[in-house]
Amino acid sequence: MALSDDVESMVTDPDLVSKRRGQIVDAAVRLFSKQGYARTSVQQISKEAGVSTGLIYQYFGDKDDILFLALKLVLDTYERDIPPQFIGLDHPLEKLGAALRAYCVVVDNLRSATVLAYRATRSLPVRRRVIIENAETRTNQLFKDVLAECIGQGLLKVPNIELLTYQYVHFSHAWALKHWAFNDKYDLESYIHEGGRLLIEPFLTEQGRKDWERLAII
Amino acid sequence: MALSDDVESMVTDPDLVSKRRGQIVDAAVRLFSKQGYARTSVQQISKEAGVSTGLIYQYFGDKDDILFLALKLVLDTYERDIPPQFIGLDHPLEKLGAALRAYCVVVDNLRSATVLAYRATRSLPVRRRVIIENAETRTNQLFKDVLAECIGQGLLKVPNIELLTYQYVHFSHAWALKHWAFNDKYDLESYIHEGGRLLIEPFLTEQGRKDWERLAII
DNA sequence: AATATGAATGAACGCTCATTCAGCAAATGC
DNA sequence: GCATTTGCTGAATGAGCGTTCATTCATATT
The missing domain is CATH 1.10.357.10 (Tetracycline Repressor, domain 2)
Incomplete structure (x- = not known):
């Protein structure tokens, strides 16, 4: 029920974590819905969310983590x-x-x-x-x-x-x-x-x- | 309603075409069902169907053709x-x-x-x-x-x-x-x-x- | 037997994309 | 004012994939 459910982040500040994750997941849902999971690249997600690609890997372990939190x-x-x-x-x-x-x-x-x-x-x-x-x-x-x-x-x-x-x-x-x-x-x-x-x-x-x-x- | 519905093949013999396509689509359905479309490679399909990768491109234009005929x-x-x-x-x-x-x-x-x-x-x-x-x-x-x-x-x-x-x-x-x-x-x-x-x-x-x-x- | 045709092969190519990492900037601590 | 930590960047990396094609094989034709 908590926001994370075992997805790990490099960043410590919890407020920042949930803000960034929200920002990235929102962008991901938009793209996944439009194009499907497989056809959406992490680069696209980072652009849509307005962050760098590297940043995403500070808040998610891998691309699958993004899908999981999106569905959640x-x-x-x-x-x-x-x-x-x-x-x-x-x-x-x-x-x-x-x-x-x-x-x-x-x-x-x-x-x-x-x-x-x-x-x-x-x-x-x-x-x-x-x-x-x-x-x-x-x-x-x-x-x-x-x-x-x-x-x-x-x-x-x-x-x-x-x-x-x-x-x-x-x-x-x-x-x-x-x-x-x-x-x-x-x-x-x-x-x-x-x-x-x-x-x-x-x-x-x-x-x-x-x-x-x-x-x-x- | 016909078997092809616009998917083109390099091979001319219609019997062979439907036999091979059946063989390949069957294998593809097994793999797609288990792993999803995106996570299944054409190489895997060819192995599962017992043919070479090149052969697949004699009977299907591209990977999407396989999915289409599988769903059909x-x-x-x-x-x-x-x-x-x-x-x-x-x-x-x-x-x-x-x-x-x-x-x-x-x-x-x-x-x-x-x-x-x-x-x-x-x-x-x-x-x-x-x-x-x-x-x-x-x-x-x-x-x-x-x-x-x-x-x-x-x-x-x-x-x-x-x-x-x-x-x-x-x-x-x-x-x-x-x-x-x-x-x-x-x-x-x-x-x-x-x-x-x-x-x-x-x-x-x-x-x-x-x-x-x-x-x-x- | 010689030749032609069509089917089948699988290594190789080029591209996409998930992931990494060296470096920058700002904040924090000493 | 320097050192350290934290957040962040985006070009670089390399693995994996769809697709191609030079080549081989099997069969039919002459």
């Missing part, structure tokens, strides 16, 4: 930005709707970075891939918990919590991954709305349906 | 193997169930190649990416048509055909993409079964439910 930034953003969107809310269905919306909104903000995470996670060494996969699992757990709460209160009836959770997550990711197919048919808001009709409404109980219509969440 | 092989397999699984069937719900099962089975057979298609399509030049995306769209259309038939006969009631189609496709792909998460919880057959409970059963009409239970499809 994406996953950390999910974990940081989604929960605040629903922890204040009272009604479980409200929370669920807000969680789905929040996930789609974050994906929309990080559209190309999300695609990057899909494409590049596998090219990390196993030990690091697991860290990223765990972060994803934790974010999924947020959904699962809210979903379980809805079920516990008799608002939803679902055949398989875990797989439905994955469908929510996939639905959100698809907004980035299949943007080439969706772009001319939906805007973000209508996409979210259709998500509710497809992945929440069919599973509402009698009671759930009443609340859902009253709350007019999505 | 995956998408063509989808298009070739799924329809036969349901065209003989009478009842639309039977077809839908068979289509979902067929898609999951094909993905299971091409698991690492499916992951490759997800990861690498974006690194093709635009013109070729479009060819791959069109192939995907055609396969999706198969689902959409069967789905429309079910709806037309009053067996299903779905809020959004297109997006539900994507959920089917995503569900199948997820078997490959999220295998690290699913492997110890489901086998292929139970995964397919859960897919039916999540993505078909909630949308059955009264009539549809009766038929579905009678047919015991998934």
